[in-house]
Amino acid sequence: MDELRPNSQRAKNAIALIWVVMITCVITLILEIIQLLVSYEIIPEEYISENTSFIIASIAGYTAILTFLALIASAITFIQWFRRAYYNLEKKMNKLEYSNGWAAGAWFIAIINLFVPYRIMKELYIKTDQYLLLNSKEPYTERLKTDYVKGWWTIWIFSLIFGSISFRIEWSFSSIDTGSNLFLSVINSAIETTLCIITIIIIEDYNKAEKLLFETEEKEDSSIEKAL
Secondary structure (H helix, E strand, O other): OOOOOOOHHHHHHHHHHHHHHHHHHHHHHHHHHHHHHHHOOOOOHHHOOHHHHHHHHHHHHHHHHHHHHHHHHHHHHHHHHHHHHHHHHHHHHOOOOOOOOHHHHHHHOOOHHHOHHHHHHHHHHHHHHHHHHHHOOOOOOOOOOOHHHHHHHHHHHHHHHHHHHHHHHHHHOOOOOHHHHHHHHHHHHHHHHHHHHHHHHHHHHHHHHHHHHHHHHHHHHHHHHHHO
16 A cells, blocks of 8 residues: 655645635725725714825735735645545545545536535545544544534535625626625625634644544554564
């Protein structure tokens, strides 16, 4: 059997970049809330000077650029981690529902990307849990639960749908007022922030279990050496 490939660093890279995305989303959310309150005159416009408005607009612009770049980088590192995790499980279980190439490619194929990544993540959780339950030499108490996976994918799908709808509303209907646009943006930023949080939980949760796969492999290898 081929050796498992290290994946902890990939997990750390993905988590670090998702943190960057989450921080930018929180900053955007705060700025959008301020603008929304001004738009609905909850905060009087005279309380916001021209300099303050310029600073808010500048921060919003730079944050949007940083968010875009961080999203691309986090997507790349997440898929790298995801594929490596599926590869390692494949080496333990021999037969999985998909090849490890699907763990990367499925994200880029329309329609398929709505369910295959979820099925792969769910399989990672279920089969890793089953394997460790039977083979782990270390106490396996923090078992993997697919509840996280269901919540993660539900929020992901909801973010896609809501993001698409809000984008169409903002750009297709010129009659919609600024306050309504900002309200949609606030909701979208809140959803993206929540998605970042649960994605970090997912990676950290599975990473703990994956480390036990390596420890199991090392003990299996050492047992074989002793037997020889």
